[in-house]
Amino acid sequence: MQQRFIVLISILLGFSSIQAQLLTTAEKSDYASTSTFEDVMNFTQTLLDQYDLIRMETLATSVEGRNIPLFIVADPMPASPEDLKDDDRIVVYFQANIHAGEVEGKEATQMLMRDLLKDHPRDIFRNVVLLVCPIFNADGNEKISPKNRTNQNGPVNGVGLRHNGQYLDLNRDAMKLESPEMRGVVENIFNRWDPAITVDCHTTNGSYHEEPVTFVWMMNPNGDRNLINFARDEMMPAVHENLLKDYNVENVFYGEFINRMNPDSGWISYAPEPRYMVNYIGLRNRIGILNENYVYADFKTRVNGCYYLLKTILDYSASKKQLIKQTISSAERRLDNRYKLGRPDVFALEYEGVATPEKITIKAIEADTIPGVKGYWRYKQSDRKRTVTVDYIADYYATETTTIPFAYLLTVPEPMVLENLKSHGIQVEKLDQQMNLPVERFEISDLKASERLFQGHYQNKVEGSYVADTVSFDAGTYVVYTSQNLGNLAAYLFEPQSDDGYLKWNFLDRYLVPQWGRYYYPYPVYRLMNVTPVPSSPISKD
Secondary structure (H helix, E strand, C coil), X not given: CHHHHHHHHHHHHHHHHHHHHCCCHHHHCCCCCCCCHHHHHHHHHHHHHHCCCEEEEEEEECCCCCEEEEEEECCCCCCCHHHHCCCCCXXXXXXXXXXXXXXXXXXXXXXXXXXXXXXXXXXXXXXXXXXXXXXXXXXXXXXXXXXXCCCCXXXXXXXXXXXXXXXXXXXXXXXXXXXXXXXXXXXXXXXXCCCCEEEEEEECCCCCECCCEEEEECCCCCCCHHHHHHHHHHHHHHHHHHHHHHHCCCEEECCEEEECCXXXXXXXXXXXXXXXXXXXXXXXXXXXXXXXXXXXXXXHHHHHHHHHHHHHHHHHHHHCHHHHHHHHHHHHHHHHCCCCCCCCCEEEEEEEEEECCCCEEEEEEEEEEEECHHHCEEEEEEEEEEEEEECEEEEEEEEXXXXXXXXEEECCCCHHXXXXXXXXXXXXXXXXXXXXXXXXXXXXXXXXXXXXCEXXXXXXXXXXXXXXXXXXXXXXXXXXXXXXXCHHHHHHHHCCCCCCCCCCCCCCHHHCCCCCCCCCCCCCEEEECCCCCCCEEECCCC
8 A cells, every 4th residue: 555655656746747847947937037048948858758749850050059949830740841732731930039138939939839739729730830949049048147138027037138149130130141040040941841920029128008019010112012911901900809809918019109208109110121030021922920028017927928929820820821821822923923914013222111001009108208328318117107099100112113123133153142042042043155135234323331330241322323235144144033932032132222132231342343443343233124034044052
């Protein structure tokens, strides 16, 4: 009898140990701490050991040597993305910790994977293949300190750093792909798994309000307008309503008050450039969602709010997968038909934000100011609350445009450009023979670099204009057609006056200015405007 009792106690103690392993660091510490890299790997290893419906791949290896994990949660489990070719499920990707001081998503995604595997919600598993990277900026995460993000309301034991091991902000690297993390997510997730929906989890700074969860869709006007409008008018309002109705989580679309001292001034979502990952996803004709959890809410509230936002997006994706797929397919057809219909698209060189069709209601908390160092005035939260309904500046439209060509011709074999095109997944061909072609060449009239470094670059600003010309192109000249699925992305990279392209980020500097003299070389990318395919062959992807 005594022996049986001892065995029973051992079983119960073992069960208790397993249950303890199934709590995240945040949960075990009553939200005083966030997970280290080792904590995340130990927690997820427990899931891998206990469940068959989760698998791990390596997304990338950081500069400090950490293997960044990607988890696939699915039933049935695909052995590779190729298994999904005739699969009706929709692929959804959740990414957390791109800024390692903004840690709610890291905890929420671990909790969500655990609960999905434990509860096995039939509608989600039947309709969704879920990809999760809970700790994208692994190197920044390991610099946890209470001295980081001191304006943030917990966790009291500290968070990591914004930048990665290269001192790069990963959420400014989506176009130039200078970090192993961003190259990894583009090559191993966007190109391989091709998620229809991506959510990138952050923490806010800025205006004061009561809602603990905010989010917004991709905004860059060079993405497909119908896809942007679908996110704005259908998907995001449904997620907003369902998050409150189903999970009782107050939420509002992301932004800041235009004048922080005056909530009636309007609400704006800024930063529409594709260097930000969510907007980059829009250029790829997919749905990108930025999640920003409210920095002044307590840590537990932020984590739980993020958890239920992700759960709501999964619920919507499962129930509306066909509508999402059809909307994306329509965007791809419009690209494929770009020149077949005789109506070439325009590229937005300059753009500005305008109000969305619907106003937005925010539970505002008014701000006060306090003197700062050297007379700088800082904001502080008051105890005055009021609800406002105001314009929401989140629609971005062109104010200056140029025509998107039938193809771009690159005349220099610049390794950085070619590697970047390959990483993005853009299809590149080579001319089979020497040809004289009527093209547009860009003549530079002025070129200035920024006075201050930004992400390791003195960014260029160029003035000039396109001139019609007939140019001789050698066999082997690189050809990039814009009717491919990533045609909008290609245009963004190649257009010389783009705010996030190769010229802006110094990829082609050595080809622009001679060693002596005050003139400029021709920009080594030409535009083929005639809708006539040239004799060319795809280059090897090896």
